[in-house]
Structure formats: structure tokens, C-alpha cells
Amino acid sequence: MSNNSFTPTLQALCTALLLSLAILACSKPETIKDLSDASYKLLNTDSSTVDFPQDYKGNISVVSFIYTHCPDVCPVITANMKNIQSGLEDTSDIQFIEISFDPQRDTPQVLKEYKKFFQLNSQFSLLTGEPAPVDSLLSQLNIVAKKIQPDSLQQDSSKYDMIHSNKIYLMDKAGKIRAEYPASNVPPKNVIEDIQKLR
């Protein structure tokens, strides 16, 4: 191959690459799950009933899943949610929702304490509920959470840890899930960039 014949091919290749990168960067995230017609009756920290996602339509929601007996990974997820919040110049049309996958122990009161201890402001909704609607929402969203009983504490059924999904979802104003991220380690700027595209 001579230098002459190679260069145009390379040029074409580079142009194609740049073009596809540009398209990728500009395109809006596809719908992963459409919850626009769904309705799950959950409970807020003041024990009032909320309709998820209907009550949250009209705003963009950053949604994560936690259990409050989790001392390490879930607070990392919460810290990441806060970093997304503080990285946004304008949070006026954004809400942050953390849904418990441990409704047995995470009562509205327990979530209220968690919210207070982690200094989450009013843009944060911490939701729990009856096991049935919570479970059906979780399975709809492919969130898994499994109890594991530490051997040494077998007698006490209220002492368990959980192995769980590590996801943050971005839900648009219509109630469609548009993006998902690894909750504990996604760089906040990735989520913020997608939020700007959905605004």
C-alpha cells in the first residue's frame, strides 16, 4: 500500500468516527422502561400515600434504591445522589427519589430519620410501602434485593443484610425511564449531562 492510497482511507475513517461520536453525544437516551401509565401506591416519610410515578410527572427524577440498615454501599449511593444535586446549576425541575427495597424494616419513620441524618433536603423523597406494591415496582424495574442472614445471628429474624442491585435510573417528565447508571460509582457529570438532554 502506498502512502497516497492509505491517507484518503484513513481520512474517511476518521471523519466517520468523528461523525458517529457527534451523533452519539447529541442523541437523547432511549426509553428503557415506560412507566407513564403505571401507578404504585407508596408511602412518603410523613406516612402520606404517594402515587409513583404519577405524582412525580412534570419533573425529571433521579431514582435510586436503598435499605437503611446498609452502612456502607447505600450511603455511598446517597452521597452520589447529593453530588448529582450539588453539581446541577439549576435543580428547579429535578427531584431525587430513593425507594427502599426493605419495607419490612424501612418504615416511613425510619426513612425520615435517614433523611435527617444524611441531611437530605426537600427535593429528596424517600419512599417505602406495603411489600406488595414495592415488590411489584422493583420487579418492573429489574431491581433485585435478597436477604442474607449472618450465621452468627440466626436466631433473630430481624437482623439481616441484603445483596442488591446498584442502580440509579433517570426518569423523564412523562414517567419514562431513560437511562441507568451504576449507582455507587457513576461520575455525577454523566448523569447531569443526560439530565440536560432531557430538559
Add this chain to the structure above:
Amino acid sequence: MTLLKHFLLVLIVGSIAIGCSSKSSSQKENKNVVLGKLELSNGWARPASQGQNGAVYLTIANGTASDDTLLNVQSDAADRAELHESYKDENSTVGMRPVDRQPIPESEKLLLKPGGLHIMLMNLKRDIAVGDSVSVSLEFAQVGTRTLQVPVKIQE
């Protein structure tokens, strides 16, 4: 042409090398270890309410001339304290599990940090809020038991 080929090759090999070297999974490092003593620093605890579980993080720098081992952890703020690690499994779910004694070779550090190794405080006896402090004791094979007070903070 050969020059260009070489250039591309160097570029590819270079990026692979960078990709591999930036993946540091080790919890240990040996920068800035104060020689002559075992030093505990950067300790902090997460806030949590009574009955919940808490977590304590810190850096242990073994500046002594011999290898040491972290054997046990304790805290009067909780019913029980255990050394745990958080992990991801192949389905990208996350969990945590108790871990055994942790060796700390001479002039190395052991990092307890969010998402990794932590001292888990099980069933807290009282609320621990931002501004409070928590006492934790660490038992080492060589230097014996060290007790320290760590502030309660919110992760940045």
C-alpha cells in the same frame, strides 16, 4: 507508511498499558508512611440512628519494622463491631461480608474506605449524628490495642 503503522501501534499499545495500570484494586499503598510507628489517621464515622448499623473508616499506616495484622475491632457505641468489606458480584449486585484478619506489611497502609473495607457497627446503642464522635478500638497482633475517637461526618 511504516512510520504511520508504527505510530498507530504505539498508540494502541500505549492506551492498553494505561488502561491496565489505572486499574488499581489494591487497598494497600506505601506512600507517606511515618517510620517507627503504627499510625491511625483520617478516621470518620457515618451518621446513623439508634438500632441502625454504622460504618467507620480510617487509614492504618504500618511504619514499624515488622509486619502486623489487624485482628479485631470493637466499639462501645454498638452491640458489636466487625470488619467488613463491600463487594460487587458478577450480576453487578452489591453486598457486604465479614472479612478475616487483615495483614499490614511493614511500611504499608491499609485503607478502610467507602465501598470497600469498613468497620461495621452493628445495632447502634445511641444516635450518632454529625458533630458527635465515636470511639473504636483496633487490636493488632504486634502493637496491641489502639483506641481512637473518630468524628461523625457526611461523605463528600
